[in-house]
Amino acid sequence: MTVSSRPADLSAVSPPRQGLLQRLAAVRAHSLALAAPLSAEDQCVQSMPDASPTKWHLAHTSWFFEAVVLQPLWPGYAAFDARFFYLFNSYYEALGPRHPRPQRGLLTRPSVEQVLAYRRHVDAAIERFAVEADVQAWAAAAPLLELGLQHEQQHQELLLTDMLHALSCNPLLPAYTPAEGAPLRLVREQPEPLRWLRRPEAIVEVGHDGTGFAFDNEGPRHRRLLPAYEIADRLVNCGDYLRFVQDGGYRRAGLWLSDGWAQVQAQGWQAPAYWLAPGDPRAPSDDWQVFGLAGVQPLDPAEPVMQLSFYEAAAYAEWAGARLPTEFEWEAAHAAAGLRDMAGKVWQWTRSSYEPYPGFKPLAGAVGEYNGKFMVGQIVLRGASLATPAGHARPSYRNFFPPHARWQFSGLRLARDPQACTTASQETAE
Amino acid sequence: MTVSSRPADLSAVSPPRQGLLQRLAAVRAHSLALAAPLSAEDQCVQSMPDASPTKWHLAHTSWFFEAVVLQPLWPGYAAFDARFFYLFNSYYEALGPRHPRPQRGLLTRPSVEQVLAYRRHVDAAIERFAVEADVQAWAAAAPLLELGLQHEQQHQELLLTDMLHALSCNPLLPAYTPAEGAPLRLVREQPEPLRWLRRPEAIVEVGHDGTGFAFDNEGPRHRRLLPAYEIADRLVNCGDYLRFVQDGGYRRAGLWLSDGWAQVQAQGWQAPAYWLAPGDPRAPSDDWQVFGLAGVQPLDPAEPVMQLSFYEAAAYAEWAGARLPTEFEWEAAHAAAGLRDMAGKVWQWTRSSYEPYPGFKPLAGAVGEYNGKFMVGQIVLRGASLATPAGHARPSYRNFFPPHARWQFSGLRLARDPQACTTASQETAE
Amino acid sequence: MTVSSRPADLSAVSPPRQGLLQRLAAVRAHSLALAAPLSAEDQCVQSMPDASPTKWHLAHTSWFFEAVVLQPLWPGYAAFDARFFYLFNSYYEALGPRHPRPQRGLLTRPSVEQVLAYRRHVDAAIERFAVEADVQAWAAAAPLLELGLQHEQQHQELLLTDMLHALSCNPLLPAYTPAEGAPLRLVREQPEPLRWLRRPEAIVEVGHDGTGFAFDNEGPRHRRLLPAYEIADRLVNCGDYLRFVQDGGYRRAGLWLSDGWAQVQAQGWQAPAYWLAPGDPRAPSDDWQVFGLAGVQPLDPAEPVMQLSFYEAAAYAEWAGARLPTEFEWEAAHAAAGLRDMAGKVWQWTRSSYEPYPGFKPLAGAVGEYNGKFMVGQIVLRGASLATPAGHARPSYRNFFPPHARWQFSGLRLARDPQACTTASQETAE
Amino acid sequence: MTVSSRPADLSAVSPPRQGLLQRLAAVRAHSLALAAPLSAEDQCVQSMPDASPTKWHLAHTSWFFEAVVLQPLWPGYAAFDARFFYLFNSYYEALGPRHPRPQRGLLTRPSVEQVLAYRRHVDAAIERFAVEADVQAWAAAAPLLELGLQHEQQHQELLLTDMLHALSCNPLLPAYTPAEGAPLRLVREQPEPLRWLRRPEAIVEVGHDGTGFAFDNEGPRHRRLLPAYEIADRLVNCGDYLRFVQDGGYRRAGLWLSDGWAQVQAQGWQAPAYWLAPGDPRAPSDDWQVFGLAGVQPLDPAEPVMQLSFYEAAAYAEWAGARLPTEFEWEAAHAAAGLRDMAGKVWQWTRSSYEPYPGFKPLAGAVGEYNGKFMVGQIVLRGASLATPAGHARPSYRNFFPPHARWQFSGLRLARDPQACTTASQETAE
Numbered sequence A, B, C, D: 001m002t003v004s005s006r007p008a009d010l011s012a013v014s015p016p017r018q019g020l021l022q023r024l025a026a027v028r029a030h031s032l033a034l035a036a037p038l039s040a041e042d043q044c045v046q047s048m049p050d051a052s053p054t055k056w057h058l059a060h061t062s063w064f065f066e067a068v069v070l071q072p073l074w075p076g077y078a079a080f081d082a083r084f085f086y087l088f089n090s091y092y093e094a095l096g097p098r099h100p101r102p103q104r105g106l107l108t109r110p111s112v113e114q115v116l117a118y119r120r121h122v123d124a125a126i127e128r129f130a131v132e133a134d135v136q137a138w139a140a141a142a143p144l145l146e147l148g149l150q151h152e153q154q155h156q157e158l159l160l161t162d163m164l165h166a167l168s169c170n171p172l173l174p175a176y177t178p179a180e181g182a183p184l185r186l187v188r189e190q191p192e193p194l195r196w197l198r199r200p201e202a203i204v205e206v207g208h209d210g211t212g213f214a215f216d217n218e219g220p221r222h223r224r225l226l227p228a229y230e231i232a233d234r235l236v237n238c239g240d241y242l243r244f245v246q247d248g249g250y251r252r253a254g255l256w257l258s259d260g261w262a263q264v265q266a267q268g269w270q271a272p273a274y275w276l277a278p279g280d281p282r283a284p285s286d287d288w289q290v291f292g293l294a295g296v297q298p299l300d301p302a303e304p305v306m307q308l309s310f311y312e313a314a315a316y317a318e319w320a321g322a323r324l325p326t327e328f329e330w331e332a333a334h335a336a337a338g339l340r341d342m343a344g345k346v347w348q349w350t351r352s353s354y355e356p357y358p359g360f361k362p363l364a365g366a367v368g369e370y371n372g373k374f375m376v377g378q379i380v381l382r383g384a385s386l387a388t389p390a391g392h393a394r395p396s397y398r399n400f401f402p403p404h405a406r407w408q409f410s411g412l413r414l415a416r417d418p419q420a421c422t423t424a425s426q427e428t429a430e
């Protein structure tokens, strides 16, 4: 097979095709950049069934293009290695059997080098396809290539959260990057007081409006009747959350949902997943510290609290005399004046289970498994985190995880029912 | 302690108090009637952590009155046995430690007789309390006594479903009652064609209107904007479901939610929990049979399918080209002309996760744990089943179970998004 | 089938047959006597997969006669209920499929009454068989009837240990019998000093000598070369063991075998299974107490320690600067002058894995599964306990349990390698 | 710390010290040679809790010298990294807490390079110690250095078996080395008929005689009385075992020990762990194949069967009308004329549980945990395998694994009780 060795001549490709190829190239390169600070050993490890190795992410995102676009739509396509269809399928039943998820970390072969060659093979094939595809084939392929691009961006965030989890299991608590470089670290700020913004009862439009790309789960756009509510102008920060911890938050059953309390007891939770209590033998200190991409750092009271499960977010809200916003409240308020950090710091747990919107239809074909089949047992998170690739998220974006998940960049913003005594100065209007 | 030996003189009790006592007596007697066909052995067994022994239900429903009403509100109350506060607390963290749920079946002592004596003790104490309580004490107690009554009715249904599960684990498949008596058995009918009723877009009121008793989770009553939808006039019956089974329903991943498919594979599901395939060695037959309270019976195509998990209900709906109604669609349609069997045959899985209504506030005190803390990871069922005590349920009633639960009298009714070609004759108006 | 209703005329039966029938009748009656203090609820419960319900023991010991003797050797035999062959087979692969062991406690039916009727049916059938069997049939049956009798005696002890385990799981800690009656309780004695008996190097005969009944695992009798050793004249008692506990025995890894220490940590062991530490909420006291057949009693320092696992016995011996005897040392010493309590109080863990003797051959037929297939992963115990039926055990008797088992009447006697300074007065000769 | 950078001047070191250093250097170099064909990814993976990563083996064998010799006996020793005492302690309770065994595969850091630097640091320190240690210190250290050398040899075999297990979990079934090189592969031979060698009853000496190194578990040397027996002159080979498989060996409960049959059913065993049945999708073929260090190869009937559990070995022996030899029979026969392959191909399961010899005393100090604490629940294997380093094993060597372990180079040799009809030509005399 010669596809990968012969660079495609892109000069004759139409501007729309070129545009997509350029965006693809940028996204594909970003995946490699994220993996760059990691050794081959780091890239191979799987720290729990829910997390995947870096190398697997790099391969799976290539498999997606191969299995969803190249293989079905380009008769001339020759696979890099036919066995990879088995190894790197994640959960697509329609695309055949697959390597068991909990055993992804056992794949020391193919090596990182072979995976990188696989990526180059797929990249080259997409370029050749863009040159050779007739109008009809391209029309079928373009939305799937776009989906593959968005898919790869999702895995870029997972690559970081999964790697961070693996590093957190190492008693040496190594940093993803040395502290000097400190990419993906939030800037140290002053804690700010929390203000409530009141939102009046309204019928609001929810869901993606059709401009640009969106996942199928963001539609159809539809109307919701929202009662009045109040939403906090900022995220809950580590200083807030430390007060909850120090007030016995993890020992008071009454603050927790029943399933959450069961987790607290069964897992021995005493603080967020990556917090180190004073005296932790892994990194001696008299103060609380937080492990993150930059390694162990002093707890910063102004930094948003992260790596929370939904259970912890809900217990905190209960302790604070508030609640979590529904995903509809969040979306309706997203552009309100005065709201800070709606995206770019942490994903924000909502009080909404992940359910289909009225009239929801999954995509046709195998990619119909992308979102719809997960619509039970999951909680919606809104916003975006420091690990979300630039330009990936939207106000209508519906991220989701099970309520016990605590290895994501997931925090919270409070909401509450309208308070009689709220002063007018806290009112807000869009 | 002499409370139980001296009958209270109820002649001087006010009519409202008498009324409540009479309703209480009737409910309490019904619990005993449900246990009557069961041996002491039957009443002691626990077939899985999620199910409880009959005897435990009988004791726990008494404990509820003791721990929630008598102990806190009647200074003179002497407990039947102080250790029962530990043994028969279910999940109320505020009311102290408790016997582990998975070990309820190990309580061969106290015996059934002692539990019956415990019940009589509590019954007598309530009567005495009704005689002796001053106005203030009664005002505090009355709503809790009412709650205890409703609570006992809920456990009456669980007593049956839990017992049926235990009997289903016995290879002899014994009947709860001999087939002749056949109480709680649905009448054999002709299968009827399914008709769709169209409901237009509307803003509807949802939740209990405040008339009579309701659980806290049924309120506050509030408005919802519902898009147009269609709902089936009848339940899915065994004949319908058998076609799904015979069409490979349990072997086609594409029909299932991801968690549901994982269950199908891990548990080897091939049909509803209590169905016996032709040739089952426990009850030889050439045809499908169904195990129930009356023992093993031939599959009746007209009978509603039951003992389904949410996953199975959702997979069936997918197979049928439809979906489940949301709990709001169900409630909004409940009184529509032409809808049959909205209550009294099976609980109906909805496509709604169990979440707090806007402005939801749990009850004050320990009974605040009754509903609110379970509002994650559960799916709402609406209606009522053949095992629900008469007069217990309401259109606003929100039953809930985790999506894998399949030992309840739980079935389904289909809904779907509006079809362009629906004829006018299928329209309905309330 | 009329077998059970017509008493057999035993007057014409030969004396040997009569003798066996009488012994059978006595053993069968003893099983009923052991069950007599128990309610139907008690008799149905199964507290762990390794333990069986009383009712199951009563039925299974009847099944043994049915499946091993009556069914194969008496063409005219009519089973009481053909389904019982499935329900009450324990582990005999050659005798067909069986009800899963961990689900024995779910068999609320057949009821105790039905099981008792089953027993009477089998008893009557054996009598009829004794009347009708020709010489050949009886010759084949007699050793199997004897085996069934011995088998039932083994289950008599298990009935007590399994029931005691179930009662120990009940926070009420009920007594098997009220403390007054106190059967099966050891007499309170004065603790006595421990003396060592020296045994010289010798070639000894090990195994059953062929006189009277023995299980297949007790043979063939063969010679062993035993180095010199010393053995304690008495059992380790609760006073001894309390010192081990109070000396941190359960917190010092160095005293334990690796698997034992893993158990200590995983299970949180801090004392023998049925000991209650001072302050235990189930039975308030300032002192240590011990739960047993007579309920909770003050710890008696002179009483042999029981309900120990092999791991605990071995750790104690290590702490005491000694070791456990091998089963061969135990057997060789059993008749030595001065050794007390070799049988009748507790089974004594040895330092011998349960392995076949040289030349071991299991019994022919299905009963070949009786012992041989368990000869891995088990440790031999010697002696007999307070719960062993009179006349059941022998010096060559090999009881066996896995090393973690701690619900039997299992204790220990120390041994050690010869000490240079042992005085002559401690020498012993048989 | 400069130890590692400055080579020690060994010219002044005494010949005995030099001799030990040379042997150490050779063993240490062999570990590196074994790891050489493996990528960093390969060296990091842990495929099950019982197996360890290559990198961990390389580090742990260095830790052993550090924790057992350098740290306690050389006051001037500076650790390479103090945290490694925690990371690379295996199971020595006396040497402090340690990284949990099932999480060894999560240690992507330290990297392979750092581990190699750690090895060089320790190597250099040992050399410096040999130069600087006074007579007393060296006298204390020398036996521990020898133990460390033997310890490293043991881990060399584990490095291979653990790595092979990890590779076997990869659907690509990669070879440890390309098939051309084929080291550690047995030469293809003709199957030979099996002959029985008769051994008469005798009192034999068992255990190490004190010449040269031996582990504590090989002593004290003592006498055993062995009845007459017969032992096979060759190992069971793949051709033999294939007949067992094809005769339904894995489907016939009657051939198996009870625990073994439970494993067969629970794990779905149908053949040895690394056998591929005809049609296996991982390596299509019409014939049976075997996975090993050289990758997938056609089943060679003459090659000894390996990667068997004790359960499988015992079931095969039962099927063959024979049994396994005891470890004493094996040792007594080891030098008999005519016995082939007693060492160097596969470890041979015996019918002996791993127990202390009479008078056994563990080594003093932390290394007392080396063997003694594992003397329960394990079965002895005798001989040595193709993966055992040259010169490591001895006839008195006692290898041990739990009976379900099937990832070692473990096979079997048959034994049996004397047969009446054995012809004189099969007699053997030492």
Ligand SMILES: [Fe+3]
Residues within 6 Å of the ligand: A060, A090, A151, A155
């Ligand atoms: Fe993906």
Ligand SMILES: [Fe+3]
Residues within 6 Å of the ligand: B060, B090, B151, B155
């Ligand atoms: Fe309740």
Ligand SMILES: [Fe+3]
Residues within 6 Å of the ligand: C060, C090, C151, C155
């Ligand atoms: Fe038995």
Ligand SMILES: [Fe+3]
Residues within 6 Å of the ligand: D060, D090, D151, D155
């Ligand atoms: Fe080691």
